[in-house]
Amino acid sequence: MEKSKSIFGNELPERSYRKALHTKQKYCRKYGDDGDRIYHLAAEPAPAIGSLLGVQNLRLSEEPAVQFDAHSIIIGSIRMGFGHYRIAMAMASAAHAMGYQPYWFDLHAFGEAACGRIIGEQNQLYSLGSRLSQQLPPFNKLVWEPLNSEGFRRLSYNCSDQKTAELMTGVYCDFPKDIPFIAAHVWPSQAAVHAGLTHVVNAVPDNWPMALHLSEGAVHTVQTPSACLGYRALRGMNGSRPLKPMPKGAVVCTGHYVDHEIVSNLEADCAQRIRRMRSGAPKRWLLSVGGAGAQKQLFVTLIRRLMPAIKKDHAALLVNVGDHAQVWKELMQEIPEMQPYLTEHFDRFQDTAAFCGEGSRGEVHGIHAFCHRDIFAAVYSTNLLMRISDVLITKPSELSFYPVPKLMLPRVGGHEAWGAIRAAEIGDGTYECSTPAEAAAMMMLLQKNGDIIEQMCRYILCAKKAGIYDGAYKAVRLAVASSD
Numbered sequence: 001m002e003k004s005k006s007i008f009g010n011e012l013p014e015r016s017y018r019k020a021l022h023t024k025q026k027y028c029r030k031y032g033d034d035g036d037r038i039y040h041l042a043a044e045p046a047p048a049i050g051s052l053l054g055v056q057n058l059r060l061s062e063e064p065a066v067q068f069d070a071h072s073i074i075i076g077s078i079r080m081g082f083g084h085y086r087i088a089m090a091m092a093s094a095a096h097a098m099g100y101q102p103y104w105f106d107l108h109a110f111g112e113a114a115c116g117r118i119i120g121e122q123n124q125l126y127s128l129g130s131r132l133s134q135q136l137p138p139f140n141k142l143v144w145e146p147l148n149s150e151g152f153r154r155l156s157y158n159c160s161d162q163k164t165a166e167l168m169t170g171v172y173c174d175f176p177k178d179i180p181f182i183a184a185h186v187w188p189s190q191a192a193v194h195a196g197l198t199h200v201v202n203a204v205p206d207n208w209p210m211a212l213h214l215s216e217g218a219v220h221t222v223q224t225p226s227a228c229l230g231y232r233a234l235r236g237m238n239g240s241r242p243l244k245p246m247p248k249g250a251v252v253c254t255g256h257y258v259d260h261e262i263v264s265n266l267e268a269d270c271a272q273r274i275r276r277m278r279s280g281a282p283k284r285w286l287l288s289v290g291g292a293g294a295q296k297q298l299f300v301t302l303i304r305r306l307m308p309a310i311k312k313d314h315a316a317l318l319v320n321v322g323d324h325a326q327v328w329k330e331l332m333q334e335i336p337e338m339q340p341y342l343t344e345h346f347d348r349f350q351d352t353a354a355f356c357g358e359g360s361r362g363e364v365h366g367i368h369a370f371c372h373r374d375i376f377a378a379v380y381s382t383n384l385l386m387r388i389s390d391v392l393i394t395k396p397s398e399l400s401f402y403p404v405p406k407l408m409l410p411r412v413g414g415h416e417a418w419g420a421i422r423a424a425e426i427g428d429g430t431y432e433c434s435t436p437a438e439a440a441a442m443m444m445l446l447q448k449n450g451d452i453i454e455q456m457c458r459y460i461l462c463a464k465k466a467g468i469y470d471g472a473y474k475a476v477r478l479a480v481a482s483s484d
Contacts, residue, residue, distance in 0.1 A: 007155055007162075007216055008234065009244040016156035024163040031117040034170045039113060040064045041174045046104050048349050048376040049089060052261075054096045057104045060112065064174050066103070073100045073180045073479060076188030078108040080123045082290055082322060083398035085379045087203055088184035090257040094472035097260035100180075100480070107168060107188055115168035119187065152212035152415065155237045161212065165190035172197065180479035186213045193217035201479040203257060204231070205398055207418035211237045220251040221475045223401055224422055228253035252478060255471035256401035259383055263469050266403050269387050270457040272360065273405070276390060277450030282316040283309075284364055285443075286389035288382045289321040290397060290412070296327055298409060298436050300334050302393065305440040309447055310341055313365060318385050320370040322378040328371055341366035349377040352384065359388035390453055391446055396420035396432055403469050405456035407446065408432045409439055426468065427459030 005017050042061035049055045055075075058066070073095045077088035092102035108123065110116040151157065165187055172195035175181070182201045183189035189202035193215060200218035207223065209230035214220070222228050229235075231251045234243040262269075276283070285306065287299060299319075309315035321328045325346070332338065345352050345368060352370055370385070372378040386392050386404045394400070395409045400419030406429030408420040423429030430446075433439035446452055463469060 005159075007158055007211070007214060008246050008250070010155060010234070010238070012156060012159050016159050019156070020160040020163040023160045024166065027114070027118050027164055027167060031114045031167070033167055034114045035167060037170045038173050039110075039171045041066050041171075043103060046376055047374045048372075048380050049092065052380075053089070053093050053102065055092045055102050055104050057106075060110055060171070066174065068103075068174075068176055068179055069101075071099065071101050072103060073182065073476065074103050074105050074175065076105045076107070076181060076183040076185070076192065078106060078119050078123070078185045078187060079375060080108070080119070080185065081397070082379050082382075083205055084185040085375065086383075086398045087205060087257050088182075089380060089383065090259045090472040091182045091184065091203065091475060093259035093261060095182075095476045097264075098473065098476055100476065105188065107171065107191070110171050113168075113171050115171060115187075115191065118164065118167065150236075150414070153208075153210045153236055154239075155211045155214075155234070155243065158211040158214045161186065162190055162216075166194050169195040180476075182475055182479050183215070183218070186215050189215035189218045199479060201475055203475055206415050207400075207422050208415045209235055209237070210415060219249070219478055220246070221254045221471065221478065222251060223254065223256045223471055225253050226418075252474075254474035254478070255467055256403075256469050257398075257471045257475065258402055258469040259472065262383065262387060262403065263464070265387065266464050266469070267461065269360075269404075270460055272388075273390050273457050274454050277454050281363065282313055282365060283447055283450070283453075284316050284318065284359075284388065284390040285393060286318045286320070286382070286385050286391070287393045288385075288399060289319070289324055289327055290395060295395065295409065295412065296330060298439065299327075299331060301436045301440055302443060303331070303335055303338070305443060306447070307335070307337060310367060315447060316364045317367045318364075318370070318389060319367070320378075320382050320385055322381075323371070323373055323375060325371050325373070328369055338367050342369065343367070344369045344371075346371045347373055347377075349374070349381070352377070352381050356384040356388050364388070393443070396423070400429065401469075401471075403428060403460045403464065405446075405453050405460075406430065407439065407442055410434050426463050428456050428463060 005012050040061045041058045042065035043056040046055040046057035075088045075092050077084050095102045107115040108119040168191035177196050181192050181197050184203050192200045202215040202218040202220045204213045204222045207227050232246050370381050392404045393407045396411050396416040396419035400423045408430050411417050420432035424431040433442050
């Protein structure tokens, strides 16, 4: 039996393997098979995070133009929503703080290679599904929720992805086989293993075990103990029938993937929040729009509910729409009363960084909107803004795992549900507010009761002492140690 016909010793049905081959052949016909082509890489400072985190962005080149050494570490990712970029940034930040040179390796960005074209198609489908799930409740109930919680959970789904990832190996040619490689999405991890890299860490997102995220041959890191046990047992990945487990060492619980600059300043940031709660300063709300741009109508409901407090200078609102300028335009059309209180920070990342620096030392009033066409700036702006915010309003995506008080909105996909559960149990966030009315009520509860935000800050400090936010450091150590 070929290895590709089994996953962690679990033999796959012949029909599942034939379906996986069919999927690979479909992409091969559509985008070609360039696995035998030699692609070379060059490096340049990454936008926004190049100077801050020392990140070098890898791009395709006619000739090899990078000399990797013992301090090099590859951060593999893709653009699919913002969550995988967020994980990759946390890994790059930790690696930089630990004295390593992080190289950013985005398969989606290589548009002339098969990997970029395949992932581009998948990203469009995922973004469309996310938006439809918020606009059409029957679609969400009958298609999106089941797909994201149970469909991607099946071992047979992983078989299909593993075969397709064989088409993505051409861009790995310049890497030494033993270079430390951390993947913030399973496809860069699977392709790295297929390309013969021997020291691969697969940083698994979310808190719900799914076969979608398996990359046999890599070390899997997860953020919670429950996810660790679920992956070790391959829980529910073959319906109700048990499977052979993952071997010891194949999955490691590292803790939450959080950037060094957030973890290292956590005590000071929480102290500032508590000071603002006790002094009566305007409560600072950060509304972060995800990479799929979903939930716009919910944002309208929440902003309208908060407007009276903003007008009285009891609240300040920071809105990061990422790279979704159209979402902000639509919000302004629906809530024109924001205009007198509004300052826009669009496509000026240095201005955004300066605002956050001033906000950490001084006061923030009114409404501030942030939008950056560059994906690095779009994602990293939230990292800067959350440090000066009192409450982050977010769906239970990867932001669930960040050490900032959080108001959890309804999930977009069933796989996100356990992110909110994790935050609520740690105490650094609310439970998932499942309706717009519940989310608005929770927002008002926090707005009028700063003691709840103070308590969340105290839980954050306890979690830091327990090492819960050290996942990025530990993932880097695993990747580097495995390459020694």
